[in-house]
Amino acid sequence: MSRRPRRNHTAAFKAKVALAELKGEKTLLELAQQFDVHANQVTQWKSQLLEGAAGVFGGDAKAEPAEAAVDVKTLHAKIGQLTVENDFLEGALTKAGLLSARR
Structure with a gap:
């Protein structure tokens, strides 16, 4: 078969x-x-x-996923922190000659 x-x-x-x-x-x-x-x-x-x-x-439906609670202020703070770190490292690497100045 x-x-x-x-x-x-x-x-x-x-x-x-x-x-x-x-x-x-x-x-x-x-x-x-x-x-x-x-x-x-x-x-x-x-x-x-x-x-x-x-x-x-209208009960608790599994098909409707609950939106994750996003804290926008925390995300903006993290973006700011990463931007500052990137700028600092870019400056340090440029001064050390490990990164070209024309980016």
């Missing part, structure tokens, strides 16, 4: 299969045969749908 190439299913297809499983009108094996996927895959998509369902109604 030859192996079938790996398939990538769309999110809409996964949702359709998971909702069909939730309706309970057909057995798991019937759905797997109908949609030509493995029964374990149907079960996995169903559990993913149930986990993410709360996010539809």
Whole structure:
């Protein structure tokens, strides 16, 4: 028996299969045969749908990553510090003859 190439299913297809499983009108094996996927895959998509369902109604959704809190003052201070260090080192290396003056 030859192996079938790996398939990538769309999110809409996964949702359709998971909702069909939730309706309970057909057995798991019937759905797997109908949609030509493995029964374990149907079960996995169903559990993913149930986990993410709360996010539809404005709950804590995993799909919306929280923005990292950025302290702009700290970043500006770091940029200033690095600029001063670069200017100092450039001057020192130029005086030592290790860096050309025309940069």
